[in-house]
Amino acid sequence: MIIKMSSSLKPSSSYTIRKRNPDPKTCALLVIDMQNYFSSMATPILAEVNAKIALCRGASMPVIFTRHRHDPRCPGSGDNGMLEEWWSGEVVMDGTWESELMEGLGRVGRDVVVEKSTYSAFRKTGLEERLVAMGVKEVIVSGVMTNLCCETTAREAFVRGFRVFFSTDATATSDAHLHQATLNNLAYGFAYLLDCQSLKQALSAPN
Structure with missing residues (x-):
């Protein structure tokens, strides 16, 4: 059973001690892997993801989607190889x-x-170069899976010098405990956490 992550679990308050609002002038929204393959996880958060997209569009922030896919002509090669091994093909x-x-x-x-x-x-992927060319210095991460592609992307953004905001209610994964573990880890060392309501308030606040 897929648990809607925002319904029952929240990151520990001992880790969410850093507060900051995104700057719409230098921020972009990343929507990670909202694909049919992940629909059991993605469907329950679709409304929240679309709400974040609408909020960011309304603030003239760029919205960038990712699509995870492997080349069927090249099994076992490059990045395909380790993921194919780990997930048994x-x-x-x-x-x-x-x-x-x-x-x-x-x-x-x-x-x-x-x-x-x-x-x-x-x-x-050229994502970093694209963001730099757009003048982006901050990213909001949303989508699936919380503890895999979303978390890895958030960590990489941080170490590449981007300020990272991570959605608590517009991300999801296969297990609620994995979701919460990611929120705790990122709040501790990598990202500011926010939900749709806090993003709405931040974007409506006077500069």
Whole structure:
């Protein structure tokens, strides 16, 4: 059973001691892997993800989507290899329905879609260069899975010099305890945590 992560678990207050609001002038929203393959986890948070997309669009912030996929012509190669080994060959193959972004996701034609083949949205994707060229210094991370692609992307963003905000209610994974562990880890060392309500308040606050 998939638990809606925002319903019962919150990061420990002992870790959420740092507070900051995103700056819409230098911030971008990353929507990680909201694909059909992950629909059992992604569907329960679709409303929250779309709410964050709408809030960020309203503040003229860029919205960037990622799509995780592997090349079926090259099994066992490059990044495919370790993930195929770890997940016993069950990976998202490009060209399939499972690899496509979910219907109902608030994406528009001008939105960038970054294609990736490992947990990090930064590895061999050109994402960092794209963000720098756009003048982005902060990112908000949302999507799935909390403890894999979202967490890895958040950590990589931090070590690459971006200020990181991590969504507590627009991220999800297969297990509530893994979700909470990620929130605790990121709040302790990598990211400011926020939900849709706190983002709405931050973006409506006077400068």
